[in-house]
Amino acid sequence: MKHLLSIADLDRADIEHLLDLSERFREVTQREIPKVPALRGKVVVSLFYEDSTRTRISFETAAKRLSCDVMAFTVSSSSVKKGESLRDTVQTIEAMGIDAVVVRHGAAGAPHRIASWIDASIVNAGDGCHEHPTQALLDLLTLRRHRGNDLEGLRVAIVGDVVHSRVARSNVLGLTALGAHVTLVAPPTLLPVSLEGWPVAVSHDLDDVLADTDVVYLLRLQRERQREALFPSLREYTARWGLTTERAARLRKDTLVMHPGPMNRGIEIAADVAEGPASIIVEQVTNGVAVRMAVLYALLGSGTGAELAA
């Protein structure tokens, strides 16, 4: 495995290998000295063209715990402001001698393009409305830790702004690869125009789905990507699609509540539900570091899948 651009590039064995590896790194991150020398001397650049808190810090923490050197590239204080193109920017960075670029970009496919321009390993940390593969992997790890390693038959409802969500796309691919059943729950305006070929069920009624689901995965309402009115009002959105306190009270006791963050508290999820006993949102963040260590180790250290068998 040279790059991690899309969950679609991984088969079930690849995903399970990365999750097993993540478990080893979870143990490392819980040690008194949560750091190993595995990738000493490797240089990882984080190149974020979009805002991020958790993903960027999570990747940089992961790289440091593997003893990589980390260069954080901040677009707002770089020559991008002088009009430097994406291609010139990454080629300039590569010329300094680097091993991996963790890239977030507003345009779907940007990481693929970068991978065709330079030799370093590329990790997609979110590209437009396309994919966010490490988010899906950390969600799968979090679910496995609660429901055991076999997610076959697990029923997951992904609720909300699906059309703008790279998290939804990567999670649909990852969950179904491991045998889980995904139902997308959203108003028609927040679903992609065509879901042909998606291995999912669709519902427009959250209350219909809730009683029969093992996991409620709420998506952030991405108002920054919405250029037109896709629903009448925030209040109505919350009333019909939000996990309110009243709705959460009707969930089965063992149903898990997840959210990729950052949360719009009071819109897609009530504040007390986010902190409630069903919520595993904080664990998602914790597991993110271990998953990203596993991804960096697989790309820069050990290889995965077919390379292991060779």
Added chain:
Amino acid sequence: MTVAPRAGQPTPATPTTAGDGGRFVFRARVFDADDLRRAHTRIAHEIVERNHGAADLVLVGLYTRGLAIARRLADAIERFEGVTVPVGALDVAFYRDDIGLRAVQPLGPTEVPVDVTGRTVVLVDDVLYTGRTVRAALDALTELGRPRAVQLAVLVDRGHRELPIRADFVGKNLPTKLSEDVRVRLTEVDAPGDGDGIDLWGPVDDPTQSDSGPDSGPDGGPGGGT
């Protein structure tokens, strides 16, 4: 998850099933189950003798067979000394010096149940070969604390060291060729039906194999390194 065999870490095999694509053939039985049991007992006694008792000892086994051997040594010490010695497990993958040269994969969680600081740690592995695994183990162990002393126990020392490392306790000094492979079978780890033992395997097409057989039978005396 597929795990490539580590150098000096024999893959599980029996004299009849190679499991390595047929590149190796069985050469000689080095230890049978009784020899192995006696070696465990002797090493356990030597560890206690060298340390004037078993207090403040920790046995730390390297995945995968080293851990099984550490547990057996702890059981033996408990039987004749009446002291329960803590057993830890150490994964050295992330400390190895060949990451990137081959598919180095972790084999299990590092779990040492006590603080190693101030204690004597006995690292336990099945085969001592280049010494690189032990070098990585020393680094991994140092992250957990500052032991008073670190000792090394192995079932087989097959020579060919690439680092200045030697074992304190050895089941069997076994001169080998680089082309040969030493395979330790333990029922906890390998096919239980094959029983315990240590075998020497060699390459299929080695014309000189007939005069390179190892001594057989246990070493007997107190172990020493190279």
